[in-house]
Amino acid sequence: MLRNPLRPATCLAAFLALLAPAVITAEPAHAAAQRIRLGSTLDVSRGSWSGPAYTMNGSGAVVPATMTRAIDAIRGGTGALDVVVLAGSAPASGSATPECDAVMGLAGVNSCTTWTLTSRSDGNNGAANTDIRNAEFVYFAGGDQCDYADWKGTTLQNSVKSVVAKGGGTGGGSAGHHINSAVVYDACDGSVTSEEALYDPYDPAITFTTGMFVWPNYADTVNDSHFVTRDRMGRTMAFVARAIEDGLTTGGASWGVGVDDGGSLFIDKNGRAVVAGADTFVVLGDHRPERADPDRYLTYYDYKIWRLRPGQSYDFKNRPTCGYYLRSIVSGVPDRDLYSGTPVTDCG
Template identity: 70%
Template sequence: MPLRPLRFTSAAVGLAALATALTALQPAHAAADRIRLGSTADVARASWNGPAFTMNGAGGIVTASMARAVDDIRGGTGSLDVVVLAGSSPTSGSRTPECDAVIGLAGVNSCTTWTLTTANDGNRGQVNTDVRNAEFVYFAGGDQCRYAGWKGTALEASVESVVAKGGGSGGGSAGHHINSPIVYDACDGSVTSAEALANPYDRYISFTTGMFEWANYGAVVNDSHFVTRDRMGRTMAFLARAVKDGLAPGGAAWGVGVEEGGGSLFLDRDGKATQYGQDAYVVLADHQPERAVARKPLTYTNFKIWRLTPGSTFDFKNRPTCGYYLRSVTNGVPDRNLYSGTPVTDCGSQGAVR
């Protein structure tokens, strides 16, 4: 039906003028921004030795795991190019904090930071050229919902091409989240453990699937800032949802929670992970929840939990069946001591977690 014509009073005109003025003061989406450090020319090389991945509990680069990724991908010789993808610029300090840390590492030819603020930025030609010419892509901390918005764009395929040629991918905080095949995208808001356990279908819980599916890392939900922000409970709820809703193939879902303060899970081309800096936790939900319904607290018996201390390893290609401790959630209340426990099984010569 046609719209009725508007009638403006002097007060309405004044309010409209005020609204226009306020709108002018609101920050608009910034244009895509590119800053390159190091060589202006990309490395040309026929083959690479990866893939390799870094999964960090906070947004910044962890030097030890990043240096290992660079060395693994280049096979100890030559140099490579890195691209950092960010959804917003830092509010203070350097505009390229990740590249500042990367460019000084042995074997790094260049590091380019792209700040992309809209989903359509994923289709920008120069962005995709830079990514495809790189050997490692690092997703900065920030907002994983913005990264999830690049699903289906050219940028998704470009990042996948880097891994496929033997390069690597990684990220911290939000960048850690986006590198799992089941992404808690936080597009509707961030959920706490208490909220998620009280209602595993809380409106703040939403997932993106079908984006990055890295070899040996299937059926995983990543989480970050894990112990400091007490996120074990919400990871348990995520896993129960993944199993209940069929998001994880095979009826089992795995959580990988990495602590901040220098925590980084490094994953090599054979699926073996090594923990750096701070602890990480691998959590397995291998059966249907006793109760996971909307507006009801979660009940789930016997999550299997592996605690990875710095220097320990975990085989994601041949996932262990030993070395875990058990914790349950009953009517939304988790067992005590979620972050430590005595393994209920002895791995013996399996050596699942060393």
């Protein structure tokens, strides 16, 4: 006797499926990789560069203040460099090269090339990778960070790493900000709100990519964008708790880096970050969550939060142990005033 006989309803469903006309769906055709170059047609040739340097933006647009600092840091204040912008889709309207339009208005730029790459296979595009390796700064445009995470394991991943290794830099805005953290909230199964993440830190929409880029001095981070504007403190808290609970970071700690719309971090080769444009929040979880289980409310006591206003700095190489305020999540309910608090000054 069979241990698991088919139920009658199951048999009927299978029979009806055989009678139904076959439905054939075609995969949508991917647009060909597109290249648009502004400025000089020839790349700069130079023996050494003075970076790395990074920009981390809360929204997709280039922030001139931090981009200028990154360009100056990489070129050592002299000469010019080449920039490549990577996008997973073309802009819905307006200029086809909005990031390069802004970059070409800054001093010290020889050229800016926009590559629109719409499939994983485009990560192995030979011409795109040649441009990336010849550049000194790679900027990931806003869009969908899942498109960028899909390039993990392609030639493009190592090409971007080579730019940083030679003393160049990288960065991005919105989705481009996400992809530049050590733990990437990739949103490949949809976006999640703070309320949803605190209700269930294992919500199916919370998925991560690791091993894409781990930049010097920026380990154990998980970036978030549009931070205050879209009320994302709660979900960043959930991301931090998950990263610790799942062992995605080292030393039992994780740092969330949330940048608001119009805001940007410039980070130099020594890991020192300076804020421009709008507030940035660094959210430290330094112990395992009290409760982080599927389909259960998150409980985590005493996140350490630094609110950084424009002009203020944060040292990612020698991460501070003071100047934070404390906030907790208890059974999915956050403390009041997540975005402000009295900093602790006596941390002895």
